[in-house]
Amino acid sequence: MTAGTLNATLSVRNLSVRFRMRGGRHIAAVTDASFDLAVGECLALVGESGCGKSVLASALLGLLPANAECEGAALLDDGTDLITAGERLLARTVRGRRIGLVPQSPAAHLTPVRTVSSQLSETIRELRPVPRQERRAAAHAAAGRAAFPADHLDRYPHELSGGLAQRAATALALVGDAPLLLADEPTTGLDRALVERTADELRRTVDEGRALLMITHDLAAAARIADRVAVMYAGRIVELADATRFFGEPGPLHPYARGLLDALPERSFQPIPGMPPELGDLPAGCAFAPRCDLADALCGTQPRFDGRVACHHAHTEDPSRA
Ligand SMILES: Nc1ncnc2c1ncn2[C@@H]1O[C@H](COP(=O)(O)OP(=O)(O)OP(=O)(O)O)[C@@H](O)[C@H]1O
Numbered sequence: 001m002t003a004g005t006l007n008a009t010l011s012v013r014n015l016s017v018r019f020r021m022r023g024g025r026h027i028a029a030v031t032d033a034s035f036d037l038a039v040g041e042c043l044a045l046v047g048e049s050g051c052g053k054s055v056l057a058s059a060l061l062g063l064l065p066a067n068a069e070c071e072g073a074a075l076l077d078d079g080t081d082l083i084t085a086g087e088r089l090l091a092r093t094v095r096g097r098r099i100g101l102v103p104q105s106p107a108a109h110l111t112p113v114r115t116v117s118s119q120l121s122e123t124i125r126e127l128r129p130v131p132r133q134e135r136r137a138a139a140h141a142a143a144g145r146a147a148f149p150a151d152h153l154d155r156y157p158h159e160l161s162g163g164l165a166q167r168a169a170t171a172l173a174l175v176g177d178a179p180l181l182l183a184d185e186p187t188t189g190l191d192r193a194l195v196e197r198t199a200d201e202l203r204r205t206v207d208e209g210r211a212l213l214m215i216t217h218d219l220a221a222a223a224r225i226a227d228r229v230a231v232m233y234a235g236r237i238v239e240l241a242d243a244t245r246f247f248g249e250p251g252p253l254h255p256y257a258r259g260l261l262d263a264l265p266e267r268s269f270q271p272i273p274g275m276p277p278e279l280g281d282l283p284a285g286c287a288f289a290p291r292c293d294l295a296d297a298l299c300g301t302q303p304r305f306d307g308r309v310a311c312h313h314a315h316t317e318d319p320s321r322a
């Protein structure tokens, strides 16, 4: 292990996930992803729809379907490799206990026939033996941290709006007190005020000594709580940056990441032209080249990720090198 990974709660190394499809085809959903996540840190994973964010999260929790093939490693601080650990170990010691998941589709994650309060209580009971009274208190505390209103705890999932279901799922992820949280679009369906409140609560959870990988389309939410940003394009992490630098000056290094920020209404409101490529049919070189103003012959070869960026024409502050 290198020095840089010593304090990491999670070290992802060269993680690739491919789906085997009919006719011998493959979909390269995640390719060669590497990053670390430390205690007290929030890493935001951003990128357009379909770029592989949720597949990456599912790989870390052993929740991929049977036609998925995984390579690489994802090490917890005690050396447990999430990629090679079997289902028994993941189910007994990892999911809910060491890693809490806020799923992308909360409705599918909530049990329809039980109230939010009973689901929270049941989850606590499964994780550790505590008296009923304490379970109730823990359920209330988790609801509060997820901005879920206490007077809705006795409701069934179908009685909840999308935003409330999202917050119920967040409470379920928090109730186990896992040191590592994976939140897949935790602010979807929430209005701006609730986005900010949820983001602030998640930030507080991190500041109490946890680590958070937050997957999001919402760059404003990412700017609010993230310490670092990982930008994914067509299954690859193309930039890994300090959030202050990324959202402020000098801004992102990768032309795709610069395009994502420029597309924001509060910036130039200029969408990136074109569409991301099919992950079943990726070009040999840089996958962003067909949409990139800066692309030239060099981009026909895959740019190497140097720890900060993977681009032959990365933005530079030094005009003589531009
Ligand atoms: N079970 C599967 N079999 C085949 N392909 C899959 C499977 N699950 C996901 N994919 C493909 O993997 C790619 C990445 O999907 P993923 O859900 O990770 O995207 P995402 O970045 O989370 O997008 P979004 O922001 O819309 O949630 C997509 O092209 C998707 O079609």
Ligand code: NI
Binding pocket: 053, 054, 055, 104, 184
């Ligand atoms: Ni997703």
